[in-house]
Amino acid sequence: MHGTDLILNETARIIDFRGLHTGHQFAANTGRRATLEAPLDICAAVYLATTGQVPDTFFTDEGTSRELIEASPAAMDAIRAISAAIRNYEVPDTDGRPDVIEHVSQWTFTNPIGCTQPPSTSEVIGCILRAAKHAAHTNASAA
Numbered sequence: 001m002h003g004t005d006l007i008l009n010e011t012a013r014i015i016d017f018r019g020l021h022t023g024h025q026f027a028a029n030t031g032r033r034a035t036l037e038a039p040l041d042i043c044a045a046v047y048l049a050t051t052g053q054v055p056d057t058f059f060t061d062e063g064t065s066r067e068l069i070e071a072s073p074a075a076m077d078a079i080r081a082i083s084a085a086i087r088n089y090e091v092p093d094t095d096g097r098p099d100v101i102e103h104v105s106q107w108t109f110t111n112p113i114g115c116t117q118p119p120s121t122s123e124v125i126g127c128i129l130r131a132a133k134h135a136a137h138t139n140a141s142a143a
Contacts, residue, residue, distance in 0.1 A: 002050075002074070003135065003136075004074070004077050004078050004081050004132075004135040005132045005133070005135040005136035006132075007046065007049045007050050007074060007075075007077075007078045008046075008049075008078050008081060008082070008128050008129070008131050008132035008135060009129070009132045010049035011042070011045045011046045011048075011049040011078065011128050012125045012128040012129050012132070014040065014045045014048055014049055015040070015042065015045050015121065015124065015125055015128070016121075016125055018037060018038065018039050018040055018045070019039035019040075019121070020039060020040070020041075020042065020045075020108060020121045020124055021038070021039035021040050021041045021044070022041070022108050022109035022118070023109075024062070025041075025058060025059055025060065025061075025062055025065070026040065026041040026043060026044035026058040026059075026062065026065040026066075026069075027039070027040050027041065027044050027054060027058040027059045028040075028059075029059045029060075038054070038059075040054070040058070041058075041105055041108070042082065042104050042105060042108050042124060042128075043069055043075075043079055043101050043104055043105055044058050044065070044069075046069075046075050046078045046079055046082070047068065047069050047072060047075045049078070050072055050074045050075040050078065051072060051075070055068055066101060069101060070101070076100070078131075078135075079100050079101060079104055080100050081131040081132075081134065081135050082100075082104050082127065082128055082131045083100040083103045083104050084131065084134075085127050085128075085130050085131035085134065086103065086104070086107050086112075086127060088112035088113045088114060088115065089103065089106070089107040089110065089112040089113060090103075090113070107119065108124055
């Protein structure tokens, strides 16, 4: 299994290549081949970087998609790392615990605190790369 830093670097590459989806579902149903070109939500991009897969459900069923993402410990570690790197958008609270999937996904299409527009794709990629750098430093310190 790859480390969180490598997963996050791959996530940034995926978003740079495919684009960032900020609409309904976890992937844009644009008619393009889902496995190669469709823009992905940030959490779906993490899942692809982790597993190498873009399940069809990402285009049609947010609930099942979320369950798939939550079932991947490596994907959730990477999503938590991105959530920790976001400094200008509050983490939603779901049943007394932070909802990092909602935090990360909604941050990409919601005006963060003190901002008049959502982050650009470049800003999202920058945040992911900062999280990757922090994860790499944390891993190196632990070794």
